[in-house]
Amino acid sequence: NAAIRALGLDACYVALRTTAPAFPELVRGMLADGGALNVTAPFKQQAAQLVAQPTDAVRRTGSCNTIWGNPDAPHGDNTDIAGIRAAALALLDPLVPRLAIIFGAGATARSAAVALAQEWPEADLRVVSRARERSGAFATWAKEAGLRCAPWAASDYRTVDLLISTTPLLPTGSNEEPEPDPQRDPPPVQAMLDLVYARGETPAVRAYRQRGARAADGRGVLVAQGAAAFERFFGVEPPVEVMRAAVDDALRP
Numbered sequence: 001n002a003a004i005r006a007l008g009l010d011a012c013y014v015a016l017r018t019t020a021p022a023f024p025e026l027v028r029g030m031l032a033d034g035g036a037l038n039v040t041a042p043f044k045q046q047a048a049q050l051v052a053q054p055t056d057a058v059r060r061t062g063s064c065n066t067i068w069g070n071p072d073a074p075h076g077d078n079t080d081i082a083g084i085r086a087a088a089l090a091l092l093d094p095l096v097p098r099l100a101i102i103f104g105a106g107a108t109a110r111s112a113a114v115a116l117a118q119e120w121p122e123a124d125l126r127v128v129s130r131a132r133e134r135s136g137a138f139a140t141w142a143k144e145a146g147l148r149c150a151p152w153a154a155s156d157y158r159t160v161d162l163l164i165s166t167t168p169l170l171p172t173g174s175n176e177e178p179e180p181d182p183q184r185d186p187p188p189v190q191a192m193l194d195l196v197y198a199r200g201e202t203p204a205v206r207a208y209r210q211r212g213a214r215a216a217d218g219r220g221v222l223v224a225q226g227a228a229a230f231e232r233f234f235g236v237e238p239p240v241e242v243m244r245a246a247v248d249d250a251l252r253p
Helices: 001-009 023-032 044-050 057-060 080-092 109-120 132-144 203-210 217-234 238-250
Strands: 066-068 075-079 099-103 123-127 149-151 162-165 191-192 214-216
Touching: 001 162, 001 217, 001 238, 023 044, 023 066, 044 075, 044 109, 057 075, 057 109, 066 217, 075 217, 080 109, 080 191, 080 214, 080 217, 099 109, 109 123, 109 162, 109 203, 123 132, 132 149, 191 203, 203 214, 217 238
Parallel strands: 099 123, 099 162, 123 149, 162 191, 191 214
Antiparallel strands: 066 075
16 A cells, blocks of 8 residues: 555555455456455465466466456466565575475465576475475476476485475474474575565574574565566556565564
């Protein structure tokens, strides 16, 4: 809303709750009223199935977080890729990652893998999930998408140039048998990007900073993907610094 006010646009950005069965009608109703939508988990993959005009990013990841246009033939994009790419570049500069680990195997993890492959195509990618079958399925998708990605093994104790966490830490006392967890038993890590954001900073960011790594939470991703979505919605360049200041203010301890 800060960016909308700064440009004097006749619009308002609001949060809406929905369910999977109600989601298609919510999308259609918003578009029919001249609106547009950002989509959060767990609806990104469902959104990808709804849009009639997906971008290559949506087709490649099967994930859509931005919907706009005609309700009978809506456009869809995945601006998470641009957001993750921008945040990773800012965090790593001037490092060039040779090995990156993605923690999580959902829609956002796919976006992270594509973002890294676009910027650093020679980097080796490894994925860690809460269940072995999900890591394997992710690696299969990555291979089909032409990405250099495989499940991470605890025996691979090389220095990790970038760890991207797309999901909260595994709860203690879980009955699942998790994959080896580089957040719980970490190899040496140069930089860590936690896509979660919170007032102050997240526990993961604090933990990795204490280990001497560069670390950042997901606010940079939020701003960058939001700026890309804003441009899709309104057809104008957004005031990114206004957006960044609003996010920083909202997340101030």
